[in-house]
Amino acid sequence: MRRGQASMEMLLLTAGAVLTAVVAGYYAVSSTASVYSELNNVAYSTPTTGGSSVTLTFTVSPASGSPSTTFHLECSVSGGAPSSVEINVDSSPVAVCPSSPCSYDGSFPAGNHTATCTANVGGNTYTKNASFSVVDNPPSVSAVTTDVGGGSYELNCSATDDVQLSQISIYLDGGSTPEKTCSFSGVSGTCSKIVSVAAGSHELNCVAVDNTGHVSHASKTFTVGSTNHAPVASFTYSPSSPTTADEIEFNSTSTDPDGDSLSCFWKFGDGDTSTSCNSMHKYHTAGTYTVELNVVDPSGAYDVATQSITVSASSADTTPPSVALDGVPTAWQNTDATVSVVCNDSGSGCDSSSYRVFLSNAEISTCPSDYAQYTYTSPTTVSSHVWACGAAKDNAGNIGFSGVYEVNVDTNAPTITLLPSDKEVSQKSFTVTATCSDSDSGCAGTYMYYRNRLILWGDDCPDPGSGYSATATLDVEFSCTKVFWHEVCLPITVCAYATDNAGNTSSVVKKNYTYKS
Numbered sequence: 469m470r471r472g473q474a475s476m477e478m479l480l481l482t483a484g485a486v487l488t489a490v491v492a493g494y495y496a497v498s499s500t501a502s503v504y505s506e507l508n509n510v511a512y513s514t515p516t517t518g519g520s521s522v523t524l525t526f527t528v529s530p531a532s533g534s535p536s537t538t539f540h541l542e543c544s545v546s547g548g549a550p551s552s553v554e555i556n557v558d559s560s561p562v563a564v565c566p567s568s569p570c571s572y573d574g575s576f577p578a579g580n581h582t583a584t585c586t587a588n589v590g591g592n593t594y595t596k597n598a599s600f601s602v603v604d605n606p607p608s609v610s611a612v613t614t615d616v617g618g619g620s621y622e623l624n625c626s627a628t629d630d631v632q633l634s635q636i637s638i639y640l641d642g643g644s645t646p647e648k649t650c651s652f653s654g655v656s657g658t659c660s661k662i663v664s665v666a667a668g669s670h671e672l673n674c675v676a677v678d679n680t681g682h683v684s685h686a687s688k689t690f691t692v693g694s695t696n697h698a699p700v701a702s703f704t705y706s707p708s709s710p711t712t713a714d715e716i717e718f719n720s721t722s723t724d725p726d727g728d729s730l731s732c733f734w735k736f737g738d739g740d741t742s743t744s745c746n747s748m749h750k751y752h753t754a755g756t757y758t759v760e761l762n763v764v765d766p767s768g769a770y771d772v773a774t775q776s777i778t779v780s781a782s783s784a785d786t787t788p789p790s791v792a793l794d795g796v797p798t799a800w801q802n803t804d805a806t807v808s809v810v811c812n813d814s815g816s817g818c819d820s821s822s823y824r825v826f827l828s829n830a831e832i833s834t835c836p837s838d839y840a841q842y843t844y845t846s847p848t849t850v851s852s853h854v855w856a857c858g859a860a861k862d863n864a865g866n867i868g869f870s871g872v873y874e875v876n877v878d879t880n881a882p883t884i885t886l887l888p889s890d891k892e893v894s895q896k897s898f899t900v901t902a903t904c905s906d907s908d909s910g911c912a913g914t915y916m917y918y919r920n921r922l923i924l925w926g927d928d929c930p931d932p933g934s935g936y937s938a939t940a941t942l943d944v945e946f947s948c949t950k951v952f953w954h955e956v957c958l959p960i961t962v963c964a965y966a967t968d969n970a971g972n973t974s975s976v977v978k979k980n981y982t983y984k985s
């Protein structure tokens with residue numbers, strides 16, 4: 469890259485004139501021709517030629533630099549007209565000029581250099597030296613670390629060189645093998661790598677080399693805390709276009725930056741859930757569902773992934789759903805029952821809008837197979853003793869029917885009658901018989917009470933409960949007293965009630981018996 473102010477063409481064109489001038493001058497001063505020289509950039513002014521001092525001013529700027537520095541060398545002559553001016557560096561010519569000033573711009577290899585300016589003036593040769601130095605510095609290098617999250621760090625080495633940077637290598641924790649090596653051809657470069665590091669203290673070492681083999685180091689220690697990192701949730705499913713006939717395989721592909729084992733919790737979007745990281749699931753109804761996977765690491769850090777999955781109806785479904793009824797009381801009760809249809813279909817799934825109930829007041833042994841007879845929507849309230857059937861359609865239109873269910877609801881109280889029914893009885897002792905009648909759950913028991921009462925007492929019955937005996941017959945006897953020639957017998961009051969098997973209680977029935985001889 470050396471470049472003389474005087475080009476080669478210029479030198480060739482002017483060579484004759486320069487030589488002529490040099491020869492003419494040399495001969496003009498004849499044997500008195502001398503060489504005057506001086507080191508360094510100090511003005512020099514001897515001898516005197518034609519009444520004036522010849523002075524060479526030779527400067528090299530800057531006085532020191534790097535191999536990439538462009539040095540400006542300039543030599544000017546005063547006190548006489550030179551026939552030629554030549555600049556040499558380390559004894560090699562870099563510029564030859566026919567007149568003053570003469571200059572050269574160029575760069576030089578590392579080392580100490582001596583430049584010489586030589587001028588011929590009036591047959592005398594004047595020289596002047598200037599020294600300068602070129603230093604090739606090693607690269608400067610810096611080390612930086614950055615926490616990029618997820619337990620990872622970016623290791624970053626940057627270097628610049630005064631001439632050319634060749635290579636940067638990244639070392640971690642004193643390892644002998646670099647994590648990464650980058651090559652360069654310019655004066656600067658950056659080499660970086662993201663690595664996953666464990667908790668603790670670490671050291672990054674950056675090694676930079678320039679084109680002449682200079683090596684520089686930089687290091688940076690950094691400490692990674694033991695903080696836990698949250699997992700990253702993700703999952704796949706297969707097949708990708710499922711139908712209601714498919715068992716779909718859901719697989720968690722979640723990861724944890726710390727390598728923690730993860731717990732999975734699935735929500736399939738149809739109300740079903742699972743805690744198995746790899747789960748099978750079947751959708752019974754066609755539609756689009758949002759599947760949610762929540763993964764949790766042992767420290768409680770979690771992440772959620774969701775995907776939308778579209779399930780189409782299986783076209784091959786010709787099987788009716790299986791149908792049952794829920795909410796049917798197994799024992800008699802005297803309150804309303806809520807009966808609802810339960811449907812299960814392994815093909816296209818149940819159409820919940822199709823659930824219907826059929827109710828019969830009379831006992832039936834089979835359910836009707838005509839969907840139009842199922843006039844109650846599910847769930848339906850049942851307030852009496854009936855026989856019930858359910859019907860439902862699947863999403864392919866197949867209709868399923870349940871079996872017959874007896875719904876044991878009895879809200880009707882039993883009735884009770886007492887015998888004898890006569891109010892006047894001709895025997896002093898007799899038996900009163902209670903008879904219960906119940907239409908639905910049947911009679912559970914009868915309860916009776918009696919007393920011989922004074923006229924003053926009235927004939928009220930106690931409320932059902934204490935005072936009554938659980939019996940269907942009661943032996944009673946008039947209490948009689950002779951007053952003069954009359955026998956006076958107190959009247960008898962008998963009270964009774966009945967219960968049925970659903971817990972209903974009849975009203976209290978009362979009989980007043982009087983003795984008539």
Ligand SMILES: [Ca+2]
Pocket residue numbers: 604605606607629630631632678679680682
């Ligand atoms: Ca260098």
Ligand SMILES: [Ca+2]
Pocket residue numbers: 696697698699724725726727728765767769
């Ligand atoms: Ca973790």
Ligand SMILES: [Ca+2]
Pocket residue numbers: 785786787788789813814815816817862864866
């Ligand atoms: Ca079906």
Ligand SMILES: [Ca+2]
Pocket residue numbers: 878879880881882906907908909910968970972
């Ligand atoms: Ca009843």
